[in-house]
Amino acid sequence: MSLTHTTSQALFQRAQQSIPGGVNSPVRAFRAVGGQPLFLTSAKGAFLFDEDGNRYLDLINSWGPMILGHAHEVVEQAVRDALPGSLSFGAPTRREIEMAELIISMVPSVEKVRMVNSGTEATMSAIRVARGYTGRDKIIKFEGCYHGHGDSFLIAAGSGAVTLGVPDSPGVTKGVANDTLTAPYNDLAAVQTLIDANPTQIAAIILEPVVGNMGLVPPAEGFLQGLRELCTKEGIVLIFDEVMTGFRLAKGGAQELYGIMPDMTTLGKIIGGGMPVGAYGGKAEIMNAVAPAGPVYQAGTLSGNPIAMSAGLAALTYLNEHPEIYAHLQQITDKLVNGTRQNLQQVGLNYTVNQVGSMFSLFFTDEPVTDFTSAKTSSLQTFGRYFHEMLQRGIYLAPSQFETLFVSAAIANELADEYLAANLEALQAATA
Numbered sequence: 001m002s003l004t005h006t007t008s009q010a011l012f013q014r015a016q017q018s019i020p021g022g023v024n025s026p027v028r029a030f031r032a033v034g035g036q037p038l039f040l041t042s043a044k045g046a047f048l049f050d051e052d053g054n055r056y057l058d059l060i061n062s063w064g065p066m067i068l069g070h071a072h073e074v075v076e077q078a079v080r081d082a083l084p085g086s087l088s089f090g091a092p093t094r095r096e097i098e099m100a101e102l103i104i105s106m107v108p109s110v111e112k113v114r115m116v117n118s119g120t121e122a123t124m125s126a127i128r129v130a131r132g133y134t135g136r137d138k139i140i141k142f143e144g145c146y147h148g149h150g151d152s153f154l155i156a157a158g159s160g161a162v163t164l165g166v167p168d169s170p171g172v173t174k175g176v177a178n179d180t181l182t183a184p185y186n187d188l189a190a191v192q193t194l195i196d197a198n199p200t201q202i203a204a205i206i207l208e209p210v211v212g213n214m215g216l217v218p219p220a221e222g223f224l225q226g227l228r229e230l231c232t233k234e235g236i237v238l239i240f241d242e243v244m245t246g247f248r249l250a251k252g253g254a255q256e257l258y259g260i261m262p263d264m265t266t267l268g269k270i271i272g273g274g275m276p277v278g279a280y281g282g283k284a285e286i287m288n289a290v291a292p293a294g295p296v297y298q299a300g301t302l303s304g305n306p307i308a309m310s311a312g313l314a315a316l317t318y319l320n321e322h323p324e325i326y327a328h329l330q331q332i333t334d335k336l337v338n339g340t341r342q343n344l345q346q347v348g349l350n351y352t353v354n355q356v357g358s359m360f361s362l363f364f365t366d367e368p369v370t371d372f373t374s375a376k377t378s379s380l381q382t383f384g385r386y387f388h389e390m391l392q393r394g395i396y397l398a399p400s401q402f403e404t405l406f407v408s409a410a411i412a413n414e415l416a417d418e419y420l421a422a423n424l425e426a427l428q429a430a431t432a
């Protein structure tokens with residue numbers, strides 16, 4: 001049965017007349033996998049519905065936020081309750097205090113937190129604060145990690161940047177690029193070399209404590225602890241970018257899972273329950289450098305927006321009060337990953353599958369994937385064929401090899417079976 005996409009195709013033609021590339025975020029355009037993007041109309045639980053009436057099992061979940069599943073009653077009701085009170089004031093509200101207090105109670109290292117409107121705003125602001133707090137200019141990031149589209153991060157960036165072949169984007173000035181040093185992920189020696197070559201000049205090291213943006217790459221044994229020790233020794237601010245991992249890998253994110261305390265944490269995605277919310281926080285001593293408490297300026301018209309806070313508070317409160325969700329996510333994702341490995345064996349393939357909690361990636365390479373270089377040994381052509389074979393079977397994957405999949409609590413065992421049946425057929429078809 002071949003799904004038809006005629007309405008999506010017509011909408012995509014029309015969209016390209018008024019929106020660059022027809023999309024409001026590049027990775028959505030299917031450039032990495034070929035074909036044309038689907039235009040969606042609605043979603044409920046584990047399913048998405050497109051303009052042609054097709055139903056898909058969702059393994060992106062809006063790139064992470066929809067951990068409870070789509071249109072969850074608790075989040076929807078919270079938004080309905082907030083709507084009559086106007087959408088925005090641009091003045092402080094009680095809900096922002098409740099949100100800050102809840103984040104501080106859930107994320108081990110956060111003593112103070114500032115709300116913003118996206119993960120990019122959170123990471124841009126966090127490095128500015130680290131630079132202002134230390135008086136130093138340079139930062140270290142890791143090849144293949146993505147921290148949003150801030151100029152300082154579009155150097156050897158992952159996610160959509162590498163998917164589109166622009167890991168170093170035009171428009172980023174040499175001055176900015178000179179202050180961003182890069183090292184291979186999981187390579188402590190390379191970090192030490194950069195520190196030795198730039199004594200007392202490095203303000204921050206920022207990383208995805210579990211990488212999602214080159215596909216899923218876990219931290220090697222001792223990597224996070226090693227970075228923690230280096231930063232403590234050198235007076236460098238250690239920033240965990242938990243925009244993806246925050247509230248997903250545990251209530252307290254990767255820092256809870258691995259027991260490592262960063263100096264600052266950036267958050268996004270799940271924090272807004274599907275609404276545009278980001279946040280950055282950390283040690284009070286550092287966060288007190290943020291205006292108006294301190295001199296480092298950062299602002300936002302819609303920061304702490306009452307509707308967005310209502311959605312985020314509902315989602316985080318539900319996760320905080322239902323820790324059994326994390327056990328369910330682990331069980332379902334283990335089933336998906338173990339089943340995929342069995343399918344690979346059945347079709348005689350030795351591809352790599354990486355997983356941490358409810359995030360996983362199938363890499364179309366026989367090599368272990370531990371950093372950007374090894375991730376890039378994947379066959380993008382075979383991945384593209386596999387992506388469309390799964391789409392035709394009603395499974396909606398991330399349209400890029402260099403993205404992770406996100407499991408939602410709405411995916412139950414029988415849906416995992418549906419995924420695995422499609423996975424076996426799609427692997428056979430894509431590699432025939």
Ligand code: KE4
Pocket residue numbers: 025026027028063118119120121123146147148149159160208212213241242243244268269278403
């Ligand atoms: P946003 O500005 O997109 O809210 O967050 C940027 C960001 C920061 N840090 C990490 C670790 C991230 O993964 C992201 C954004 N993730 C991508 C998915 N790889 C968002 C999807 C997109 O770009 O459309």
